[in-house]
């Protein structure tokens with residue numbers, strides 16, 4: 494990021510180091526979410542497996558794209574994206590839910606919990622950057638919009654499954 498761009502953000506009260514830390518924590522979350530979805534799609538069993546796997550793989554691709562957006566912004570701000578996968582566990586806000594039970598209903602529940610955490614993470618970044626860093630604000634808003642859609646999609650499938658089993 495250019496000198497003037499950085500100066501303006503700092504004048505408006507953003508601590509760049511704190512912002513980079515927030516973005517790196519979200520970056521760790523995205524990688525763990527990506528892996529949780531990707532692995533969930535591999536191990537999933539039960540009905541309706543195909544619909545769930547399709548959704549999980551779509552979301553995995555979105556999380557990976559989010560990780561890329563965060564890495565780009567961290568670099569623009571003069572930071573470095575976490576260099577070691579083992580750091581993901583130290584930095585994560587939302588953690589990683591190991592898929593021990595491969596039932597699609599359990600996987601959905603775990604991933605819904607992750608999306609709810611992700612929405613809160615981006616809400617905090619949005620609040621921190623509002624009216625101060627429009628570039629990061631806009632990126633966080635775009636990502637949060639995806640996370641809200643992810644939560645809705647998973648809840649809709651979960652509701653469908655519950656209706657199917659209620660018959």
Ligand code: FE
Nearest residue numbers: 523555556559
């Ligand atoms: Fe994401």
Ligand code: FE
Nearest residue numbers: 608639640643
């Ligand atoms: Fe998501």
Ligand code: MG
Nearest residue numbers: 548551643646
């Ligand atoms: Mg979806």
